[in-house]
Amino acid sequence: MRNILKDRRFFVFKAGSVGFVAIALALLCVFSCNNLLVLGGGSLVIAMPGTRAATASRFTIELTGTNGTTQSKTLAGGTTTAQFDDLAPDTYDIIVKGIDEAGAVVLRGSSSATVVAGKTASTTVEFLVEVVDNFYSLQQAMTAGGTVYVVDDITVTESLIINQDVIIRALNKEVTLKYTANSGSLFTVTNSATLTIGGGDYRLTLDGNGQTREVALLQIKDGTVDLYGTITNSVNNVSAGGIKVERPSSTLNMYDGAIVHNCRCSNEWGIGGAIGLDAGNMNMYGGTITGNTAQDASAVYVNDQSVFTMSGGTISGNSNDIAINISSSTFKIGGGALISSDDKVSLKKSPAITIISPLTGGNSVATLTLKDGFSSGSSVLIAENGVILANEVGKFVLTSGTIKSDGTLQ
Numbered sequence: 001m002r003n004i005l006k007d008r009r010f011f012v013f014k015a016g017s018v019g020f021v022a023i024a025l026a027l028l029c030v031f032s033c034n035n036l037l038v039l040g041g042g043s044l045v046i047a048m049p050g051t052r053a054a055t056a057s058r059f060t061i062e063l064t065g066t067n068g069t070t071q072s073k074t075l076a077g078g079t080t081t082a083q084f085d086d087l088a089p090d091t092y093d094i095i096v097k098g099i100d101e102a103g104a105v106v107l108r109g110s111s112s113a114t115v116v117a118g119k120t121a122s123t124t125v126e127f128l129v130e131v132v133d134n135f136y137s138l139q140q141a142m143t144a145g146g147t148v149y150v151v152d153d154i155t156v157t158e159s160l161i162i163n164q165d166v167i168i169r170a171l172n173k174e175v176t177l178k179y180t181a182n183s184g185s186l187f188t189v190t191n192s193a194t195l196t197i198g199g200g201d202y203r204l205t206l207d208g209n210g211q212t213r214e215v216a217l218l219q220i221k222d223g224t225v226d227l228y229g230t231i232t233n234s235v236n237n238v239s240a241g242g243i244k245v246e247r248p249s250s251t252l253n254m255y256d257g258a259i260v261h262n263c264r265c266s267n268e269w270g271i272g273g274a275i276g277l278d279a280g281n282m283n284m285y286g287g288t289i290t291g292n293t294a295q296d297a298s299a300v301y302v303n304d305q306s307v308f309t310m311s312g313g314t315i316s317g318n319s320n321d322i323a324i325n326i327s328s329s330t331f332k333i334g335g336g337a338l339i340s341s342d343d344k345v346s347l348k349k350s351p352a353i354t355i356i357s358p359l360t361g362g363n364s365v366a367t368l369t370l371k372d373g374f375s376s377g378s379s380v381l382i383a384e385n386g387v388i389l390a391n392e393v394g395k396f397v398l399t400s401g402t403i404k405s406d407g408t409l410q
């Protein structure tokens with residue numbers, strides 16, 4: 001031990017070793033710390049293209065990470081890109097709002113992006129229009145197309161033509177578009193456009209204001225309407241009080257939550273209190289048609305080679321004896337479709353009803369009245385492949401006569 005203590009070379013070696021280790025650790029720390037600094041955060045670039053961005057005087061951008069981290073910015077109007085730096089690695093939901101000079105939200109867009117440490121992520125926000133409480137904003141938004149959010153009740157004073165795809169919904173509460181013009185329809189769909197009415201968390205209602213006009217509140221002349229909201233309070237002094245579907249190129253789709261009620265034809269020979277099909281198509285997947293009035297077909301009038309397919313929903317509580325009039329057209333039924341016994345179905349000129357799937361709406365699905373063109377042996381019910389007709393015949397009642405198990409008239 002004494003020799004070792006006297007041997008200076010040992011201490012020099014040890015000191016040198018310690019120094020070398022210290023230097024190596026320092027270099028490693030610098031290298032690692034630099035990497036930690038580089039890899040600790042990432043960047044996100046948000047693009048906001050399109051002419052609609054020019055309508056906002058300022059933008060607010062909000063980021064929310066899956067771990068609850070939030071960041072926000074306010075930018076001047078006309079901005080087309082925004083950048084966030086030093087973001088913690090995460091997946092972020094992005095909400096961009098465009099605000100006009102009066103403080104109203106006129107644009108809204110959303111997206112999401114995943115930020116990785118040391119890298120720059122990018123995403124694009126497509127703006128949706130949020131319509132406030134004025135007709136002009138609604139008119140501009142419907143003309144531009146895309147998704148239109150209504151944030152308050154609006155009085156509509158002019159008929160609007162829909163010639164490109166539009167989705168119109170209530171944003172944060174139930175809202176009503178009240179149509180007060182004396183003529184024309186609230187919406188007329190043309191040019192193969194698709195108009196989606198309602199959907200989402202809040203109900204959108206189209207209200208005819210109880211005024212009598214010569215056209216339906218909603219006309220489909222060439223295109224498609226997907227209805228999730230409500231059509232109400234419309235009076236037509238000719239036919240089709242609520243909705244008119246024209247031409248083979250036109251289709252009305254009703255989904256769960258859709259309602260057509262309190263619509264009527266005011267003249268003594270009016271037909272189609274709620275809906276009139278004139279060489280058009282209707283698919284009822286869900287929803288309700290109730291409380292409508294007409295001299296004939298208080299719920300749905302199906303005429304001139306039209307096709308009405310009812311695979312869900314309920315028709316009940318409509319006035320007069322006949323709620324659905326099928327004349328020289330096609331009526332298909334299946335699934336959970338249910339027509340109240342008080343809302344009878346009239347068949348004219350021998351159009352047999354096609355059962356497209358087993359009926360699950362109840363033991364009594366529809367009551368039928370047979371008019372022109374039926375005699376003993378005529379087909380009243382026919383079945384598509386996969387449907388056992390004998391199992392379904394008993395779910396239909398005739399006001400006069402009997403349907404045999406093969407679907408023909410006794």
